[in-house]
Amino acid sequence: MYVPTPIAPARRKAVLRAVSDGRRLGIATTALESPAGAFRALNSHWFAPRRQWVFRCPLDGQRLARQLADAFPTAYLDLDDLPAVIEGAQATPTPDYFTEMLDLQIIPLDQPGHHAVSGAYDSYFIDAMRALRGRFHKYAQAWDVAGSVAQILDALQRIAGVDLLHVFVHEHVMHLEDLVSKPKAEMPISVPGAAPVFGDGAGVGDEEEGSGFLSSCARPLEHLPVDEAMLARAAIDFGLMDHQPAGVRHFLARSSALLADDMGLGKTRQAVVASRLAAGEHGRILVTCPASLRINWEREIHMVFPNDVVGMVGDDRMSTLPACRWVIANFERLGGLVRASIEFEVFTVDEAHNLKEHNAGRTRNAFLLAERIPRRFLLTGTPILNREIEMHTLLRLSGHPIGMLELREFRKAYSGGPAQRQALAEAVADWMLRRSKKVLKGLGKKTHQVRYVTPAEGLDEYQRILADMSLPVMPKITKLRQHLEIIKTDFLIETVQSLQADDKVIIFCEFMPTVDFMKESFKNAGIDCVTLVGSDNGSSRQRAVDAFQQNPAVRVFIGTSAAAVGITLTAANYVILASQPWTPAMQRQREDRAYRNGQTRDVFVIIPVIPGTIDEQVLALLGSKTEIEESVVENAVRAHLARCPPAPRRGDPPLPSTPVSRMSSH
Numbered sequence: 001m002y003v004p005t006p007i008a009p010a011r012r013k014a015v016l017r018a019v020s021d022g023r024r025l026g027i028a029t030t031a032l033e034s035p036a037g038a039f040r041a042l043n044s045h046w047f048a049p050r051r052q053w054v055f056r057c058p059l060d061g062q063r064l065a066r067q068l069a070d071a072f073p074t075a076y077l078d079l080d081d082l083p084a085v086i087e088g089a090q091a092t093p094t095p096d097y098f099t100e101m102l103d104l105q106i107i108p109l110d111q112p113g114h115h116a117v118s119g120a121y122d123s124y125f126i127d128a129m130r131a132l133r134g135r136f137h138k139y140a141q142a143w144d145v146a147g148s149v150a151q152i153l154d155a156l157q158r159i160a161g162v163d164l165l166h167v168f169v170h171e172h173v174m175h176l177e178d179l180v181s182k183p184k185a186e187m188p189i190s191v192p193g194a195a196p197v198f199g200d201g202a203g204v205g206d207e208e209e210g211s212g213f214l215s216s217c218a219r220p221l222e223h224l225p226v227d228e229a230m231l232a233r234a235a236i237d238f239g240l241m242d243h244q245p246a247g248v249r250h251f252l253a254r255s256s257a258l259l260a261d262d263m264g265l266g267k268t269r270q271a272v273v274a275s276r277l278a279a280g281e282h283g284r285i286l287v288t289c290p291a292s293l294r295i296n297w298e299r300e301i302h303m304v305f306p307n308d309v310v311g312m313v314g315d316d317r318m319s320t321l322p323a324c325r326w327v328i329a330n331f332e333r334l335g336g337l338v339r340a341s342i343e344f345e346v347f348t349v350d351e352a353h354n355l356k357e358h359n360a361g362r363t364r365n366a367f368l369l370a371e372r373i374p375r376r377f378l379l380t381g382t383p384i385l386n387r388e389i390e391m392h393t394l395l396r397l398s399g400h401p402i403g404m405l406e407l408r409e410f411r412k413a414y415s416g417g418p419a420q421r422q423a424l425a426e427a428v429a430d431w432m433l434r435r436s437k438k439v440l441k442g443l444g445k446k447t448h449q450v451r452y453v454t455p456a457e458g459l460d461e462y463q464r465i466l467a468d469m470s471l472p473v474m475p476k477i478t479k480l481r482q483h484l485e486i487i488k489t490d491f492l493i494e495t496v497q498s499l500q501a502d503d504k505v506i507i508f509c510e511f512m513p514t515v516d517f518m519k520e521s522f523k524n525a526g527i528d529c530v531t532l533v534g535s536d537n538g539s540s541r542q543r544a545v546d547a548f549q550q551n552p553a554v555r556v557f558i559g560t561s562a563a564a565v566g567i568t569l570t571a572a573n574y575v576i577l578a579s580q581p582w583t584p585a586m587q588r589q590r591e592d593r594a595y596r597n598g599q600t601r602d603v604f605v606i607i608p609v610i611p612g613t614i615d616e617q618v619l620a621l622l623g624s625k626t627e628i629e630e631s632v633v634e635n636a637v638r639a640h641l642a643r644c645p646p647a648p649r650r651g652d653p654p655l656p657s658t659p660v661s662r663m664s665s666h
Contacts, residue, residue: 011078014068018089019052021097023124023161025059025089026052030077038071049101049120056123061086098122099162103335106152107170107214107368109144116176116214117152118142118364124160131155137176137210141361144176144210168339172371174364176212177407213407214364219374221399221431222255230277238273238304241266241597243439248274250433256376256398258352260383260434262588266597267379268300268350275346276305278375283345284325286337286373288366290351291330293566295538297350301326313337331355334365347373351565352380353585355397356390363393370397382585383432388415388424395428402427437595444602446595450619451491453608458487462613478511480614485514485578488608492518492576493525495606496556504548505574506557508564508590514578515558522556529556532563545569561586569593573601580607580618587622 017028026047029035036046039053042064047054055064061083069079104119117134118141119125129136132155134143145152149169156162226249235245244266247259251274261267275285287297298310311324313333321327322342329337331354347370349355355363370376376398383391392410395403402410402424414424437443465471465479496505509515512533522529528551530544541562548557549571557569564586572594581587595603609615 011076014075014077014079015082015085017052018085019050019097020057020089020093021095021099021161022093023057024054024098024122025057025086026050026054026098027086028052032072032075035072038068041071042067045121045123047098047101047120047122049103050098054098054122057090059086059090096163096166099160100166102162102166104156104162104167105170106149106167107142108173110173110175113146113148114176115145115147115149115152116140116142116174117145118361122160125156125162128155128159131159135210137212139211139213140176140364142176142214144212170338170368172368174214174367174371176210176214214367219255219371219399220404221401224253224255226252234273234277238269240269240273242441243435244270244273247433247435248277251275251377252278254431255374256378256400256431258378258380258383258394258398258428258432260381260432262381262435262437262592265435265437265439267381268297269304271348271350271377271379272300272304275348275375275377276308278377279345284322284327284343285346285348286344286369287326287328287348287350288331288334289328289349290354290565291332293350294328294330296566297328331362331366334362334369338365338368344369344373346375346377348377348379349397350379352378352394352397353382353390356393366397381588382583388421391424391428395431398431400428400431440597443595443597443599446591446603446605448605448607450607450609453488453491453610455487455490455610458483459610459613462487477614481579481618482511482514484610484613484615485509485511486517488578488610489518489521491608492578493522493527495576496522496527497525499574502552503574504555504557504572505576506559506563506569506572506590506594507576507578508581509558509560510579510581512560515560518558518578522558527556528554529558530554532557532559532567534560534562536562541567548572561590564589564593567593568596568598570596570598570600572603573599574604574606576606576608578608580615580622582618582621584622 012030015027015029019026028051032038035053039046042055044053044055046052064086065079065082068077068082099122102119102122102125104117104125107116107118108114109116116137117129129143129145132143132145132147132152134145136143153164153167153169156167157164231245231249231252234240234248240248247261247267247270250259251257251271259267259270261270275287279285289297294312298312301308301310305325308325309323310326310328311321313321313327313329313336316324318336318340321340327337327342327344349366355366357363378394378398380394383394389407389411391414392403392405392407397403402414405413414420414427462480462483465476465483468476471479492507499505507518509518512535515531515533519529519531530547532541532544536544544557545567547554548569557563557572561581563569575591575594577587577590581590591603591605607619609619
């Protein structure tokens with residue numbers, strides 16, 4: 001009997017490229033399973049800007065080949081030429097290959113003689129900071145160094161080999177504020193799981209580690225006069241709806257303010273008009289927003305001001321942006337503008353709640369830009385996602401008096417209980433304007449309904465995942481929620497089949513694999529649907545939206561969180577949440593794709609919940625977060641109405657201009 005000889009898999013070339021700058025050597029490897037632990041054991045670190053594992057020179061290629069063979073015995077790696085590749089890279093160094101990508105920044109602090117130094121993770125950079133006795137602040141992602149700029153530059157050049165052309169030294173002072181403690185999570189989700197394994201931090205070893213974050217010493221918020229005649233003309237010329245001139249006035253009357261209207265009320269249009277009027281005839285406006293909304297902003301600007309030149313950071317060369325009236329940058333690209341010497345009159349921040357995280361680089365860059373720009377207009381329908389403390393960043397960015405409080409003082413005065421939330425609401429009432437959809441004429445009702453569902457199968461698998469103690473808690477929660485989405489599919493199909501022929505449904509999922517599964521399931525049930533997930537490009541997104549909005553045969557739209565912003569789906573009169581998101585604000589974003597201006601029918605929101613599962617915990621979590629949000633935001637609305645007179649309607653005589661005065665603390 002013939003027995004075939006097993007054929008060994010072809011060996012894969014282990015290292016695709018090696019580059020050295022004389023101090024560092026980086027290697028780009030073939031795809032390996034779980035490489036982090038193995039490379040860290042070899043005293044290497046991942047350098048994300050170059051997508052390489054970086055070692056210190058000199059590196060013994062023969063030894064590394066043996067170590068990689070031992071670390072990945074089943075990967076069938078071809079390591080024969082690795083020593084020669086490494087020797088060649090070290091013999092012909094490429095200066096600045098790594099250091100030009102470190103994004104090194106030196107920022108003066110308001111503590112005399114101190115500077116914050118930030119940059120990408122690099123072992124030589126850390127050596128330089130240690131030599132200066134720097135203290136690493138994990139939330140600021142920066143080192144606090146007691147020393148002059150000259151001393152810092154010398155250490156970076158001498159120890160880390162950095163050409164000083166690649167170091168940006170800021171002129172504007174920032175504040176390094178210590179946190180009393182890390183903000184507590186308010187997530188009463190409880191599942192048993194394996195203990196987490198913590199990785200390496202910033203490499204500070206046994207040295208003292210700080211918990212501070214960087215924030216701006218912003219210009220104080222001021223009241224400004226409003227030209228009511230100009231505003232009345234703008235309302236007519238730019239086609240503002242009846243409620244929108246009040247939003248434009250709210251911005252114009254202050255050097256900085258927050259517009260927190262419900263989604264669907266046209267915050268973008270109000271901000272476009274207000275920004276242009278505030279900037280004057282020749283002033284330049286900077287707009288920052290999520291990347292997915294950049295095109296929406298460009299279109300909205302051109303609908304109102306068709307002749308204005310709009311530049312996109314990243315798409316257009318930095319040298320061309322000074323010739324633009326408008327510059328649009330997604331949050332991740334603000335760092336390039338921090339380095340550029342472009343003057344702006346207005347800084348408009350859309351979806352401003354994205355700046356709530358103290359440790360995010362985009363928040364730091366937004367602070368630095370706000371320091372330079374006299375007018376700051378913030379937009380978000382969700383000023384509080386989880387807890388009151390999240391408003392502190394937005395208030396400080398605006399120069400609001402209570403935003404100037406240290407975070408520990410702010411937390412003590414304005415978070416934690418009903419009395420503190422009431423005080424916060426009163427303090428922000430003049431700065432924040434919020435209107436509900438009640439201002440829209442002809443808009444129907446939005447009704448929520450929790451449906452308790454018992455699937456025919458799948459709960460045994462849920463219990464198996466729940467009992468698996470090898471899974472850490474967060475991955476387990478993800479697996480449980482994803483499984484619950486999948487086993488709700490039959491309920492969703494039955495629900496759609498029970499509706500009238502002209503009813504249309506949006507289904508929101510939290511996980512992309514669920515979208516693919518549901519799409520196939522609805523197709524097999526004879527129900528036409530379209531989908532939208534984060535990996536879809538702009539043209540495919542628009543095709544899905546157009547098909548759902550215009551084709552009567554397409555009754556179902558299935559999407560992830562990528563479909564929750566920047567699109568209108570008013571053809572739908574039902575929204576079903578296969579999984580609830582983590583915050584009430586995210587849930588409203590999903591619901592309001594259908595419930596917005598242009599909707600002529602009542603909208604029904606269905607929340608399927610499987611009893612005895614994590615679904616019930618998420619439902620309770622959202623209830624507690626909603627209570628916090630409403631007690632601040634809605635109380636602020638009532639305080640605003642009590643303090644401020646109603647905005648004049650069209651045809652009413654103009655109000656007298658507000659005198660210029662610096663806003664005092666509430």
